[in-house]
Amino acid sequence: MIVYSATKAEFRADVVANRVADKVREAVYLMLGRRTADSEFASWQNSLLYMNNVLLDEEIPEETGVAIEYGIPTTSKRIDFLLTGQDEGGRDTMVIVELKQWSEVSASDLPDCVTTILGGGLQSVPHPSYQAYSYATLLRDFNEEVYSTDVTLAPCCYLHNCDSSAILKAPSFEHLTVDAPIFLRSDAAALAEFIRRHVKTGDRGALLYRIDQGRIRPSKQLAEHLVGLLQGNRSFVLIDEQKLVYERSLERVAKAIPEGRKKQVVIVEGGPGTGKSVVAVNLLVALVGERELNAQYVTNNSAPRAVYKETLAGETKKARIEALFSGSGSYIETAPNTFDCLVVDEAHRLAEKSGLYKNLGNNQIAEIVRAARSAIFFVDDRQQVTLRDIGDRESIAQIARGLGAETTSLELASQFRCNGSDAYLAWLDHVLQIESTAHTDLDGIDFDFRVCESPNELRDLIRVRNEGRNKSRLVAGYCWPWDSKKDSRAMDVVIPEHDFEMQWNFADHGGLWILQEESVEQIGCIHTCQGLELDYVGVILGPDLVVRDGEVVTDATERATYDSSVRGIKKMLKENPVEARAIADRIVKNTYRTLMSRGMRGCYVFSVDPETNEWLRAAVNRSFLDKKKVAPGVAGATEPEEAPSKSDAPLPFLTPAEAESSKRAVPFYDLAVAAGLFSEEQTASAEEWVELPGDFNFASDLFLTRVVGESMNRRVPNGSYCLFKARPAGTRQNRIVLVQHRDIADPEHGGRFTLKRYTSEVQVGEDGRPRKRVVLRPESDDPAFEPIVIEDEDDERFQVLAELVAVLH
DSSP: OOSEEEEHHHHHHHHHTTOHHHHHHHHHHHHHOOOOOHHHHHHHHHHHHHHHHHTTOTTSOTTOEEEEEEEOTTSSOEEEEEEEEEOTTSOEEEEEEEEEOOSOOEEOSSTTEEEEEETTEEEEEEOHHHHHHHHHHHHHHHBHHHHHTTOEEEEEEEETTOOOOTTTTOGGGHHHHTTSOEEEGGGHHHHHHHHHHHOSEEOTTHHHHHHHTOOBOOOHHHHHHHHHHHTTOGGGOOOTHHHHHHHHHHHHHHHHOSTTOOOEEEEEEEOTTSOHHHHHHHHHHIIIIISOOOEEEEESSHHHHHHHHHHHHTTSOGGGTGGGEEETTTTSSOOTTOEEEEEESSGGGOOSOBTTTTOBOSOHHHHHHHHEEEEEEEEOGGGOOSTTOOOOHHHHHHHHHHTTOEEEEEEEOOOOSGGGOHHHHHHHHHHTTSSOOSOOSOTTOOSEEEEOSSHHHHHHHHHHHHTTTOOEEEEEOSOSOOGGGTOTTOOOEEEGGGTEEEEEOOGGGGGGGGGOGGGGGEEEOHHHHTTOOEEEEEEEEOTTEEEETTEEEEOGGGSOTTOGGGTTHHHHHHHOHHHHHHHHHHHHHHHHHHHTTOEEEEEEEEESSHHHHHHHHHHTSTHHHHHHTOOOOOTTOOOOSSOOOGGGOSSOEEOHHHHHHOSSEEEEEEEEEESSSOOOOOOOOOOEEEEOOTTSOOOTTEEEEEEESSTTTTTSOTTEEEEEEESOOSOOTTOEEEEEEOOSSOGGGOOEEEEEEEEEEEEEOTTSOEEEEEEEEOOOSOTTOOOEEESOTTOTTEEEEEEEEEEOO
16 A cells, blocks of 8 residues: 655655655555554654655656555555666666664574664564565565566665664674665665666656556465475375365365355364364465465464464575465455455454454454455364454354355364374363363373472473473463563562472564474463474463362462453453353363363373362372262273162152252153164153262253163163263264164154264265265174264264263263
8 A cells, every 4th residue: 555655856855844754644544544653753754864865866866756654465564665666777676675763783592683672672573684575575476566577676774873783784694684785874875876776767656556556466486485385294294184174175265266256264173183273274375376366374373373484484584475474453454355265273262353452453253254255264162262262163154154155164073182182182171170071081091191299390301301302391371470571580480389480481482482492491371382282291280270179160360460361351250250250261271271282292280289289180090080989981890780770870869849949950861872773762751850969060961861781881881870961062073972863763752872982984975075974983892893884974864962971870
């Protein structure tokens, strides 16, 4: 977007009349709808005087085009100063000048960065030559007018208040300054010579207007470069259903591309470790690199963007792919259908408001859907970890349909993290009391989970695991202040009773903290590791989650004031305490669930609360189950010789009056669920009720019934009374479920039931469309039992009724 444009002569006249900064400020307000801060206005007044002095050179043509604060289309990037014309051979040329007010610069330990004073303190920032080069690369790779007409782009930077070149022109930055020369206070004549070399004839800004109207599409060179980045990279190989989701998503995008076609929105659900980010990055490469479409990878959290930019760039300059990655708040003012596709990773972290102060825009989901012909959202409702997170599956679908989009739902179910164990995640849900599951212990789960006696033991374990691969880190709940952000000598996570102190992740590392070799000596949080994975993760549980008398109790007010994820909770607690506590409870539990599922091979934990740490240690062994008085129903459990009578039920039956008054009454269905072939037709009735023990979280969708048969005797002994959760949400993969199949029986007779472990396999049908084939697997000591196969999950005769929560007797 052009904010201010003129010829050199007109610009100089505006400077002499002391009106150029006023003109820019007025244009910014009229065209961008924002007011200019006094500091920014002062910087224009200062820098533009210096540029006027450079343009006093009479050999720079009077008709040279001049632009100030040029907004690069489809981005939030703005170029400080531009000059346009033709070079000696008549070739269109644009000189890009990055202006800086800095007077002092020092070294930074980050690549391609320097340190200067910003916002009242020292901060690491990109080298100005890198900034200028990145703007040129952005135009060269994405603006069709630039790459198709062979426009020359000449980036440079001008630090008119700075005298020292020792750091800025150091040999370590030569790879930047050779492409984008740097000019200091004493280099005004050299900058004028640089401009004269590239602009021999003025064009009155004609090139600028052509570029501003240029079609935004990736160049062929960028496309080929991007495809090459993934070739041979094993981290991004698609496996099984990941490939299916990838192909189906591309199919939906293609459907939306022709002008006038209906918007397409794809919602991909998947838990931790199912490969959401792997598929997302592959889609980005396919869309931009193979199909040459205008697409971006989008997240709210900056850490995944930073890591994947670093991973993909490799030895090349990250500026080449910078524009492919964007924050979710970047589309507030984007015109409808500007992009062919936006690939939104970690979509559960989308928010209503954007900007530093969360006061811009209305709804990031709606803004993204409007901005693109198609959008692909990767979501996991159980990874919403702040009060601002609004990106659940239903909300995305509802907003998309409201904006006229056709929606498609896909699922990634297979687990590739936590040693591929869905059972570990189910156990986590049970232990954190997010929901009751059948996985009440770690038996048979090939995942290294340990509870440490001290934070020092935890740190030592992670240090050992980190040797060689640099893929193990410490993380913690955000319950300690970030003092080291302002004082590099201060310690943050301090646990005095264990003589333990460490710092939070360095602010300078930003989203790349998880990749830095020295970061094993710091502690990360949810904001620096969500969406990423490690070999081993060490988790410190803070006072925001404790266990009292076997019940997990959360308190979001124990979070540090630095943590913005629960900002506003105290006000909510005053206005609606019941709802606020429920929301805060979910956020705290989801946070620790997310932290404890970052590891591919193992998770080690320590709680600062002694009772909680001891309870977690007990949860790892069988004494935890004895305490709960719940028989696990796994291999080795005692099996009754015959099915027990109802009088042997493990829970007391209630009278009708007792059931009506009880707040923990769950129905008992008098159906003999067959743990074998589908049972004879039976009708489920809820004429009797039982009292749910205090060890279980009450939910209205729980019920009790009895299971007969030997096909699941390794988990559920014949005749056991079992607690079930009706209408289970989310993935069913590898869960033990109660299913019904309405074969040829009269529907009035109720149908047929069985209990099995659910697995699904994607197969391509004769019509070429994929469908899920369901296999219900027995877990029995008797090898005669065979799996039951349902050829099509969508078969209307087949229905998953409930998920096993616990075996009670």
